Amino acid sequence: MVHIKRVVVDVLKPHNPNALDFTSAIAEKVPGCRIKLTVTAMDEKTETVLLIIEGKQVSFNVIAEGISSLGGSIHSIDEVEVENGPLDETT
Amino acid sequence: MIEQLIWLLNITRSQVIARRYFIVNGFDGALTILGLLVGFYVSDEVRLPVVLNACLGVAIALGVSGVSSAYISEAAEKQQELRELEQAMVTDLGKSAYGQAARLLPMFIAFVNGITPLAISLVILLPLWLAPSVKPFGTLPLESAFGTALIIIFFLGVYLGQVSQTFWLWSGLRTLLIAAATTALIFISSPG
Numbered sequence: 001m002v003h004i005k006r007v008v009v010d011v012l013k014p015h016n017p018n019a020l021d022f023t024s025a026i027a028e029k030v031p032g033c034r035i036k037l038t039v040t041a042m043d044e045k046t047e048t049v050l051l052i053i054e055g056k057q058v059s060f061n062v063i064a065e066g067i068s069s070l071g072g073s074i075h076s077i078d079e080v081e082v083e084n085g086p087l088d089e090t091t
Numbered sequence: 092m093i094e095q096l097i098w099l100l101n102i103t104r105s106q107v108i109a110r111r112y113f114i115v116n117g118f119d120g121a122l123t124i125l126g127l128l129v130g131f132y133v134s135d136e137v138r139l140p141v142v143l144n145a146c147l148g149v150a151i152a153l154g155v156s157g158v159s160s161a162y163i164s165e166a167a168e169k170q171q172e173l174r175e176l177e178q179a180m181v182t183d184l185g186k187s188a189y190g191q192a193a194r195l196l197p198m199f200i201a202f203v204n205g206i207t208p209l210a211i212s213l214v215i216l217l218p219l220w221l222a223p224s225v226k227p228f229g230t231l232p233l234e235s236a237f238g239t240a241l242i243i244i245f246f247l248g249v250y251l252g253q254v255s256q257t258f259w260l261w262s263g264l265r266t267l268l269i270a271a272a273t274t275a276l277i278f279i280s281s282p283g
Contacts, residue, residue, distance in 0.1 A: 014176055014189065017102045045179040070102075071187040073180060 001084070004058040008079035009051050010040075013072035019049065026066040032056060050078070096199060099192040103172075105200065108165070110254065112204040116157050118247050118266070120208025122273055123149060124215045125240040129274050132233050133281040139232055143219050150212030158205030165197035215240045244270045 013022060023037045033055035041048040049072075053063055064074060100106040124146055131142045173193040177184050184190050218228040218235035228235045245263045252262025 012180060014180065016104060017188075021102070043179070045176060069187055071176070071180070071184050071189045073182045 006054045006081035010075040011072045029066045103192045109203045117207040120211045121244050124212045129277045154205045154209030158201045161204035162201035165200045169193040
């Protein structure tokens with residue numbers, strides 16, 4: 001079975017919620033995931049961020065819904081790491 | 092529901108607006124009832140039910156006016172904010188937290204704006220209601236209500252001091268000074 005292990009997305013979001021609240025809100029929706037956010041560009045009302053989501057089995061749909069419910073929109077999927085095999089419980 | 096409301100207040104930074112409405116309309120309500128009470132005090136021989144009914148009418152009008160005016164203005168403001176953000180994001184935010192905030196927050200802010208002057212007015216009027224059954228209020232009902240108004244105005248000042256992080260006593264005394272000036276103006280302008 002194919003599992004998404006890591007996904008990097010380019011997101012345009014309003015300034016609020018800020019980076020901390022934004023990542024925390026998404027992390028709440030995907031337990032067991034590790035999320036890293038980097039602000040890459042800043043505008044008057046918006047900012048572009050790079051989100052790196054890692055986990056044993058990342059549910060991209062849940063993350064996309066989470067981003068959009070917080071007012072963000074995914075511009076591009078920049079990097080993906082998937083694995084075909086049984087779910088590794090040790091990683 | 093409450094958690095969601097707090098979250099929406101946070102992301103739209105609307106808690107400042109709600110707090111401002113609470114203070115502004117709370118002060119407005121307290122000072123209006125204070126003015127009415129002083130007005131009745133300088134007009135001799137006014138029966139207590141007349142005072143109570145007039146003050147209650149004003150309190151309800153303040154509440155309804157607070158709800159309707161804040162809802163109309165805040166709904167327009169939030170819709171405009173949402174439109175501007177949608178233009179910047181080049182996307183529809185209707186289903187996002189921002190869309191939810193644009194629908195829910197005007198109602199919450201209107202509630203705060205309406206309930207504050209109504210609740211404060213009712214507390215000030217409490218001595219008038221209790222006058223027939225509680226002796227100290229029965230002998231000096233208008234004076235007791237006036238005192239309650241001053242206490243509430245002082246505490247609104249103290250709260251303002253906490254918000255602005257200035258000395259609480261000075262802030263409380265400043266609002267009391269405004270109440271005193273209002274009272275003095277009514278006494279001076281009273282024809283009788």
